[in-house]
Amino acid sequence: MMKAVRVISDPTIMFGKPVIAGTRITVEHILRCLAAGETADDIIADYPPLTRDDISAAQAFAADHLARESIFAAE
Numbered sequence: 001m002m003k004a005v006r007v008i009s010d011p012t013i014m015f016g017k018p019v020i021a022g023t024r025i026t027v028e029h030i031l032r033c034l035a036a037g038e039t040a041d042d043i044i045a046d047y048p049p050l051t052r053d054d055i056s057a058a059q060a061f062a063a064d065h066l067a068r069e070s071i072f073a074a075e
Contacts, residue, residue: 006057018061020054023047030058 008021018027025047033043040055 006054007061020050020058023049025050025054027058027061030055031062034059 006021007018007027009016009018013019014024014026019025020027020030030043030050033046034040034055038046040052043055044050044052
């Protein structure tokens with residue numbers, strides 16, 4: 001499991017949503033850009049403060065979050 005040290009959550013920044021440290025760019029926004037077909041290079045061009053490592057950290061953060069979700073069996 002990759003540690004997403006680049007991702008922080010602070011209630012005074014973007015209402016506490018997870019963001020890339022030092023920015024107001026949310027993990028959610030990065031994931032939505034990727035889901036829409038944008039490449040890492042596209043995102044970095046649009047948001048120069050970001051790096052490839054930031055984008056990887058956002059993906060790892062989301063994967064770690066999903067890995068901690070509770071699963072309930074269907075009846």
